[in-house]
């Protein structure tokens with residue numbers, strides 16, 4: 442008797458699991474259709490929860506002063522102003538749009554410089570000196586407490 446009860450409980454549990462799996466599979470199929478792009482973009486722009494984190498900064502120990510910067514994992518981020526708010530930071534992919542060489546931040550002139558061919562970019566990422574014809578690719582900054590994430 443105990444074994445029969447046990448088997449009944451297990452088979453009931455499996456059936457429940459299968460139904461749950463099927464429901465999950467159906468919802469995944471729905472979200473990978475045309476709705477996925479819209480949901481992902483909306484979430485990334487408004488909530489910020491869906492974009493992948495490219496770089497994490499501890500604001501208790503990094504980027505403490507204006508013009509401090511970190512260049513890591515293909516991202517370059519600069520503190521533009523005091524305060525741990527999003528508008529105090531500028532984050533870009535550090536690849537020069539000309540031919541992809543890594544740019545560096547120059548504190549003395551408050552700009553980004555590519556040593557390969559001399560392209561220069563303002564703190565907003567805009568081209569100041571060619572040969573690059575387009576600006577740096579900006580990334581999204583999110584702050585929670587002293588944690589800054591670049592997405």
Ligand code: FES
Nearest residue numbers: 537539540555558
């Ligand atoms: S790769 Fe940066 S200026 Fe050419």
